[in-house]
């Protein structure tokens with residue numbers, strides 16, 4: 554993607570994200586229509602749909618040649634990552650949006666020919682924008698994020714981890730994952746994959762491990778984490794496929810092998 558063009562798209566995307574965030578904040582106390590999707594705990598609200606519709610209409614009008622891959626159905630049927638693709642989660646952390654009224658984010662990754670060029674994760678209620686352009690570093694607001702700590706040791710790591718890892722599940726032996734929890738310094742569960750990626754980039758989490766995420770949960774985060782020297786793969790260490798669901802481990806590279814080889818690989822069913 555041409556640098557001047559990328560800069561233009563970046564500024565436009567930031568403007569739309571901030572505008573969408575403002576709208577969400579202004580309607581935070583409106584009555585919500587909440588539906589469920591795949592199961593009773595998989596929520597979607599009118600705010601998720603309205604926010605996605607906002608992005609889709611703006612993008613289609615200004616960039617008719619771009620594609621949209623998004624959660625709530627306003628995007629395109631994408632079968633290839635060729636060209637410019639906006640990968641959008643209008644509200645990441647819908648359960649937090651509904652129940653906690655905080656700790657949710659707008660997540661937008663802009664990819665060109667399958668390469669992540671722009672990542673934006675906007676913590677709406679805290680008004681904090683994490684952003685990155687490939688090769689240009691990652692930012693929290695106006696502040697450039699430093700490269701990840703080279704000295705972090707496995708037993709000092711704090712890992713974002715959903716509690717389902719510790720319940721009986723189809724992917725891993727939970728007893729080995731319980732041992733991992735004992736061996737590291739601590740775990741956190743924030744309930745927004747995008748924010749957990751942002752925290753890995755910020756260095757306040759050393760990794761984030763998750764069983765099954767969609768492209769829109771991770772597209773922006775991968776660009777941002779990459780810019781501070783972090784790495785993202787499936788839990789088997791394979792490359793992420795942006796057209797499918799993936800298990801995900803994003804982390805400081807210092808702890809990647811430890812966790813994937815010594816725990817996840819042994820726990821893998």
Ligand code: 2AM
Pocket residue numbers: 591594595596642644645646647648715744745746747765766767770
């Ligand atoms: P969402 O809020 O956009 O659905 C919650 O731990 C994290 O997992 C959120 O980032 C959430 O994104 C994501 N997630 C992905 N698939 C989910 C599902 N089926 N149900 C609930 N959360 C899901």
Ligand code: CA
Pocket residue numbers: 595596597624647
């Ligand atoms: Ca959802």
Ligand code: CA
Pocket residue numbers: 642644645646746769770
């Ligand atoms: Ca999501």
Ligand code: CA
Pocket residue numbers: 601624642643644645646647
């Ligand atoms: Ca969502």
